[in-house]
Amino acid sequence: MIEIKNKKHTWRLFAGGAIVLSAAAIAGQSVLASLNATAFNTVAENVQAGTMELTLDKSTGSAGFTSPISNLAPGDTVNRYVTLTNSGSLAGRDLKLSVSNAGATSSVITDATKGLQLAVLSCATPWTIATGTCSGGAGAIEIAEKAIGSWSVSNLASAIMAAGDVKYLKFSLKLPDQNETTQNGVAPSPSIQNAAVNLTYTFDLAQRAAETNLNS
């Protein structure tokens, strides 16, 4: 009878001890640190934005747009040559050209029919300026011919203009043939004679489409 009582008492001691240990364990979690793991690149990843830049130059052997065109008579054509370079780091698309005119001294010079007409042609290689011919690729490709009063063309080149790409362009400015008679030194009014206008050529290149590179 006494042994049974003692056994019962021992079990209680163990239970008590377990309870004490659990409590200690629970109490211990609030003061002991948890473990973390960290990984990082020791060399910073360099991120740079691309650049977009168009460079317009006169072609070798041509005056380009740097010197005036003077003394045009009806029927005359003057050709000038320029190179357009994508000198940025990003490819571009949808090259656009617009021509603005200002300071016209006569309404005739910007007239849709009698005024200056501009044709722009492209060649895959530099133009032979002395003869105005294109011997590269598929030959001369006419992009557009319009009166300068309303010159604006989108998609001058629908293909991508990659970084470093160069376009060889011929600007052919023509004054349509027309007759005027001057009497005793006096021209009719309005007149195509002694007329002048300032032309500014503007190229615009859009950024290429956004890309997601999965395998770099």
Add this chain to the structure above:
Amino acid sequence: MNLIYGVTPSFAGIGGRSVNPLVVSTASWAVVANEVGKPVTNSPYTIIWTVNRGTAYNFFTLKNIGTTKINEFEINISQSQVGGSGKINKMTIELCRNGTWDSATNRCSSSEVVTVATETTSKLIFNLTNNLSSGLNINSEISLRASTGPNLQNTYATTLSTSVSRNQIHSATGSNS
């Protein structure tokens, strides 16, 4: 630590532009008849003749005041009576070819005198490539002399009106520059 320098917006574009406007100008073509030593008047040239005796002379030039060489031009010539009666007097217009008339000595410096019109001439087509072989350059002149004899019956006027058309200068050209 990541470093970010810049982000390109998805709608960005850029342009190239010719910095200085390209100036384009056109030619002009004009010839005027003018009295020697007088400023250009841009009007018909009229000579009023009042001659009692001897021969009267009038020296004038045909000048290119345009910006391009002229190959040909026309002169309409008319005679009109200013006063008196009777028929119009005889009148002659002479070119001093490749030279100049001297009003003091009444001589042509080249000695090449060509009669180009009389009182019955109503239109004179002056083909300069024939008469001068090279056209009339900018600011160049042709020297002429008009003359008439005495007419006691009337006073009359000779009027010259010049005209130049586009097809009387150089033909259309194409150039690469």
